[in-house]
Amino acid sequence: MDDFKVVLDEKEIPYQWYNVVRDLPFQLPPPINPGTKKPLTKDDLRPIFPLSLIEQEVSQDSWIAIPNEIRDIYRMWRPTPLRRARRLEKLLKTKSRIYYKDESVSPTGSHKANTAIVQAYYNKKEGIKRLVTETGAGQWGSALSFACNIFSLSCRVYMVKVSYHQKPFRKSLMHIWGAEVIPSPSEKTECGRKILSLDPHCQGSLGIAISEAVEEAAKDKLANYSLGSVLNHVLLHQTVIGLETRKQLKKAGEKPDYLVACVGGGSNFGGFVLPFIKEHLKNRKIKIIAVEPSACPSLTRGLYRYDFGDTAMLTPLVKMFTLGHKFIPPGIHAGGLRYHGCSPLISALAENGIIESISCRQLEVFKAAVTFAQAEGIIPAPETAHAVKVAIDLARQNKEKCIVFNFSGHGFLDLSSYDKFLSGELKNYAYPLNEIKRSLKDLPKL
């Protein structure tokens, strides 16, 4: 009988990350310095990023070597298995073949570790002592804490307040790995204090937490900022996911008809699909689908404009699909998807019709997650469940298709939201269209 898992051995961990930029049929619009209104220079980024990551951010090389020290750490959990969801297929009585790349086997339980260790590594090499970051659901915060612990860097995490309370145990993980966790908005930063003065009960958002982390990192010479998504170099590091998946599908004798992943900032989606783009551009044989929450629908309801990456307007201006940097999404449990924008790279792929996007509502997402957990045994993170939902819908069409999705993280630390769902307490959020309309009025003029 056929296997349930397609496994690779450690020698098959990629030796290089793949940089898609060179293979794109268009130029990426450059980030803009909001002060000069001119394209961003490397020097603009020096106060918060190490040079090696800035080089990667703007690199035009198609392949960038993975340092051996990093491959050795990858070997703690990589290559990750590509699983055939045989029991789910049976449950759905589908002719489709469903595969999922299981990134939940990383020590921190999600794909975020793939870039966290890389960012900690380069910062350490360039003499940085401390990293400051934000986190939504806590997947990124725990991953960076893990990475800082490995490289003996100290770490401070601004955690979106709604998640800080919804997901206390990702906080515990960060503490085990020695990081300091602060609910955002906080009194520790100017922008935090400003937001709290306007709304003392503000539940926070990724945009606000980014502002606090960037503000703090910019002020401290020995500290840098670390971002878990959105930027080119983050997506670059995550391409180990898609590169392994390609090998594994080949091994299984499969060609994907659908690639599905959830999208917040875009690193999980990008890391999974970018290695397939070059071939896709030739024959357009794959449907590549980004899944986002209806409560924060940047790709499906946002505008493709230059905007700030954060709420306090401290970041460069990047061209992306955005709901406006002032948009604060409802407190859905998929905290990792509560971002007002989306990676410029992914946004450009969407704008150019190379990928598709779709949005789902909270209750249908959790329903799909429970179906998956009952069939496959593994509990998806609420973010991951967005991909699960669409994969199941595609399979229900019952065509002989190969559906592959990225299982970005497990939900062992999100069980309180499953409790709420099972007890009927969880609610759907309507499209926050008025809030979006309002915040889109505040897009920066260029």
Add this chain to the structure above:
Amino acid sequence: MDDFKVVLDEKEIPYQWYNVVRDLPFQLPPPINPGTKKPLTKDDLRPIFPLSLIEQEVSQDSWIAIPNEIRDIYRMWRPTPLRRARRLEKLLKTKSRIYYKDESVSPTGSHKANTAIVQAYYNKKEGIKRLVTETGAGQWGSALSFACNIFSLSCRVYMVKVSYHQKPFRKSLMHIWGAEVIPSPSEKTECGRKILSLDPHCQGSLGIAISEAVEEAAKDKLANYSLGSVLNHVLLHQTVIGLETRKQLKKAGEKPDYLVACVGGGSNFGGFVLPFIKEHLKNRKIKIIAVEPSACPSLTRGLYRYDFGDTAMLTPLVKMFTLGHKFIPPGIHAGGLRYHGCSPLISALAENGIIESISCRQLEVFKAAVTFAQAEGIIPAPETAHAVKVAIDLARQNKEKCIVFNFSGHGFLDLSSYDKFLSGELKNYAYPLNEIKRSLKDLPKL
């Protein structure tokens, strides 16, 4: 460079379970029917167990075939990796080589799934509609819920009250897989009511929860009882762990000097070490160490006597190391190790000097767990952390030894206890010697 994991492919999942009984240099003392005071008959067990499991319980065959339906479910997560703890070795600056068999990769996060699916399978085959069981930390309860969900059996779990509150999220898992969870002692059973009338604040124990589950199962023709440890057939199913480990060590060119596992009822320890016993009896080259909590030290401080497996004296009498069936252990966080006795099979190995045992205190165990989590990235369950503690102590002796321990489960659902440890709230318990002395006075006379 050498690998971090020794992996097997799915064809290498064992085709048979190993039954050690035949290879032992002694006869196992038979279980006794407390009523007749005569050796237990198969019929005595029929009210609560299916015939096929009873046959396995008393089997003298060395090898018992694993049904294909079971192997197919094993393939969802087996073979599990044998990991080389290279980063921990480095941290400890040890000459020893440390390996751990990672059973935490099962859908339920522990080794318990290995027998849960087997017990559900045979009960289903024999027309049973419902399984009733107990659980301590919730590892077993979630595993059986998972298994019942796979075989469409309904499932009721009596969960030790202290864990029910300490570990709410194992409960969530059980709910996701469709089981009903009841804090024990409860008002649902005679023995539960009796205990609550004596002590309304009773925090419960495995012994009490077993009583409630057995009482309920015995009363319902279509329901059976399911036990997660202690009995021969449970240890039998768990031997897939040790059988795979042997193959993997061979692949790595290693011969173990130490085998270490935590012990509560004994299924995790037994499943890991039993496949090594036959060779061990020949050359006595391996030190086999069972680790238990000082708060519940059956092997190190108990007596080798006939005793009841439960508090309400509903079970047969089995000869085992026991603290007395009335002993209620302090509320340590390693809920899965809070059992007054120990598997008769493991007890006999201890009595005959074939294995050694050692006990550890809660704080040193958590300290070791955090060290491990920082080095290897994986968070051990508090039960598992007992094995981690001893493996680290052995490695600190800095001899060129091969130390192999069983990583029975992850601690993603035990993070509240890590919080308490890190914040200094967690306390040590002294040996409860007076309570033990008292409860040992109540051993049944034969």
